[in-house]
Amino acid sequence: MTSPLRLLACAAALSLAGCAGTMTMGDHGAKTVATGSAGGANAQGANQQLERCAKPLGTLTIVEEANQPWLYQLTQEYHVQSTVPLLRLIMQQSNCFVIVERGRAFNNMQGERELMARGDLRKTSNLGKGQMVAADYTVTPSISFSARGTGGGGAAIGGMLGAIGSLVAGSLRSNEASTMLLLTDNRSGIQLAAAEGSAKNWDFGAMGAFFGGGFAGGGGFSNTPQGKVLAASFMDSYNQLVKSVRDYQAQAVDGGLGNGGTLKTN
Template sequence: MKSVSAHVSGVKSSGVRVAAALLLSLPLAAGAQGLLGQKKGQGGSEIQGSAGPGGSQGANGLEHCDKPMGAIAVVEPQDYVSQSLSRYGLQSPTGLIRMMVQQSNCFIVVERGIGMQNMMQERALQESGELRQNSNMGGGQMVSADFVLTPAVVFSENDAGGMGGALGGLLPGSSGRVLGAVAGGLKFKEAQTSMLVTDSRTGVQVASAEGSSKKADLKLGGLAFGGGAAGALGGYTKTNEGKVIAASLMDNYNNIVRSVRSQPSLQRDVGTLAEEAGRKTKGGAVFNEGDTIVPKLGNLKVYASASDSSPTVATLAKGEEMIFMGEEQDGYLKIESSNGGGWVKKVLVTR
């Protein structure tokens, strides 16, 4: 039995020595060029390209819809998710998810993140009088979010660092550290993501789905390249961790689309992104249908049509209330009042 055991031990030891020899026979510079070198046009992740009112590019693998099923806001994941992602040099996945949503054309994306702060800043500037007149930053113009999407990410690693340590231990000094870093980077990674979709009006969770992705990859440790490689290649389109998570998010989002698509009662008529982008906004105050408005001065004329050359059908006193009927034409608003209905000049009325 001793001879058999010694033979097996010798085979294992020999295998380690052979592996070490093979790795050491590769020049470090060549290894860096082959494993970490970038090839133009062949990088990126499962999620890439662009999207806009004119359509999308690079949306391979995504579910696609003929028209949006509602407006959706993508919120930031919980803090523990962001902290875990930051360990791999990855930022919040919300930007990636928003691009996926827009590329699919299954929902209109509304801003409820950092950009929202800037939008509210513009409105504050308008109220303070700092913006030009007729900038049209009044209320009643933002699109409502029909749904709120909350993402989460869970990922795990099976580290082959034990093998790397064994190989690195065979050689002294820096050579051993380099070898251990190379072999210790052999990992099998798996990412699981979840998305929860909530109806923003009722607060009811209407859809939930999971996504997953796996990948075996070779990652060179920081010791081999002075510790700078990981930072230089960080991001969802560059690092292996990022690509695995991006693929999982795509799988996850596709499941969400299938879930909402199978339930017509969840779908909302919100038009298209091209229609929203092409919607013309006019300068001056913004009034919504049904708003109560009053004249800025006395003896406000109410015309039969949207023209001051048309007959006058009524005259309103300053402060006399009228209801905006939702129609606007050539600088005139259609109204109804206790003295009759007609058209009044927009610049002469206020809320």
């Protein structure tokens, strides 16, 4: 039989979750907000909040700057190896860009061409020159802010429920992340767009443990990795990027780009 104490705590937590939302984007039952699959222009099971395009705007590759501190934090603290697979799934599902391989698999592609050049492959393999597609654009991801346990809900719940409220508030913490995507034109080197995104989730961990794991949904929220919040933040960044380039207007400088500009010195 469920005790009144447990019911009261559950009601308080669920009420707060309904107000604040346990995750700003996506399905709580999914590993991340990036769900489903993509094949060509078709997407299956994609997040309903993902921005989509009727047709692609061009080809694109994703490059992580390996010397950035955020990448070390991503791999060492959150045990997420790279943002690239996540972003590639999101971008192909959106149908706004065609993804071009320039990562580790590119080395395998080059290896196959070397085998072809040495005559080790069948003549019908057709891995000759002139078949690779150029990347029109490059996207560079970065994490501008990420923190655990950055907030709590003590005052409001404590005022409503006294001692039980203090227990709930003490176990309630938020995980937050802010990310950025930069879009560069590969031919001119001009930055075409920049977009920031953010996400937050709530952790009810200690309260679930206090009730012996009987709290409905407690384990799912308390075990949510920081990587899940980062995934939601990157999807938000990408959505903002798509919105900015749908109605893109090129910047113009009098006299032409790269010809000295209009800010002259004496």
